Amino acid sequence: MTINQIIKRIFFHIKTVKLHSDTRGDLSMEELERTYDFKSHALDQQAFCPYCNGETVIHWESISFWKCPSCSLIFRFPLPDGHSVVELYEDSWTDPFENRSETGGTSFDLAVVYARKLADTLDLKDFRGLNILDFGAGRGDVLTALSELGADVYGVEPFGYEGLVKRGFKMFRTLDEIPEGLTFDGVITMDVVEHLMTPWEEINRLHGLLNTGGFLYISTPNADSLRARIEGDKWREALRPGHFVLFNQNSLENMIKGLEYKSMKRLKWYLKYNENNIHNLLVYILQTVGIDGELRYLIRKS
Ligand SMILES: [Zn+2]
Numbered sequence: 001m002t003i004n005q006i007i008k009r010i011f012f013h014i015k016t017v018k019l020h021s022d023t024r025g026d027l028s029m030e031e032l033e034r035t036y037d038f039k040s041h042a043l044d045q046q047a048f049c050p051y052c053n054g055e056t057v058i059h060w061e062s063i064s065f066w067k068c069p070s071c072s073l074i075f076r077f078p079l080p081d082g083h084s085v086v087e088l089y090e091d092s093w094t095d096p097f098e099n100r101s102e103t104g105g106t107s108f109d110l111a112v113v114y115a116r117k118l119a120d121t122l123d124l125k126d127f128r129g130l131n132i133l134d135f136g137a138g139r140g141d142v143l144t145a146l147s148e149l150g151a152d153v154y155g156v157e158p159f160g161y162e163g164l165v166k167r168g169f170k171m172f173r174t175l176d177e178i179p180e181g182l183t184f185d186g187v188i189t190m191d192v193v194e195h196l197m198t199p200w201e202e203i204n205r206l207h208g209l210l211n212t213g214g215f216l217y218i219s220t221p222n223a224d225s226l227r228a229r230i231e232g233d234k235w236r237e238a239l240r241p242g243h244f245v246l247f248n249q250n251s252l253e254n255m256i257k258g259l260e261y262k263s264m265k266r267l268k269w270y271l272k273y274n275e276n277n278i279h280n281l282l283v284y285i286l287q288t289v290g291i292d293g294e295l296r297y298l299i300r301k302s
Contacts, residue, residue, distance in 0.1 A: 056069070075246070114142070126150040133186070135189040137155030155170070215300055218295075
């Protein structure tokens with residue numbers, strides 16, 4: 001195998017992988033530096049926007065994130081070398097189910113809440129009669145929640161692939177493995193796009209996998225959230241080493257508009273995260289003004 005082929009393989013691997021950050025927890029700045037050793041990269045080189053090619057300005061210098069004034073995209077540059085990213089992903093996936101005790105219960109409960117909310121948003125009682133693809137299926141919580149609501153589910157997941165196949169799910173490691181002719185009524189991708197280096201390419205491919213009238217649901221951390229504004233380069237989403245691009249409303253909408261989708265709508269779901277009413281009121285207010293932690297979009301193919 002030539003060096004070029006090796007590099008291509010590694011990047012292919014990275015691009016199609018969702019790092020399950022909730023199985024790993026947050027990294028401190030020191031751990032992140034150790035992981036990527038980005039301090040060794042000179043920041044005096046100009047980074048061009050990977051989306052629009054525009055000139056950019058340094059955004060969070062300590063963690064090498066840049067921002068494009070034209071399209072608002074925030075992105076990591078230089079990108080870590082392929083080997084350290086693959087290592088990191090493999091490490092996170094050594095024992096995804098062992099780590100369930102820390103995060104698993106909540107994530108399944110949340111997956112059920114999100115699946116119900118999505119059905120409501122689509123004006124559906126449930127997902128019976130629909131086939132839905134979960135791009136970046138992780139440990140399968142969303143697949144389970146959707147199928148409990150009647151959907152015929154399929155998943156794309158390179159790392160959790162084996163385990164999910166054993167549990168009886170119809171899985172693909174990458175988008176390339178999806179057989180020609182198989183299309184979906186809906187595609188869901190939750191907290192995945194920020195893990196991709198050029199997510200507009202994958203989102204564009206998902207368009208071709210949707211049936212006429214099909215929907216795409218995307219969620220991703222909100223780089224304009226109150227937390228991101230306050231915490232800056234200490235924002236947990238920026239510190240997660242598997243995150244390569246971070247969106248705000250502008251950059252996400254700009255990206256979708258540049259593709260062939262017909263329409264998009266930012267969803268404001270008033271979710272009750274816990275029993276603390278003050279916390280819930282705060283989340284409600286943040287969602288109303290659009291600076292809550294998550295961007296959620298329902299996008300239509302036609
Ligand atoms: Zn740009």
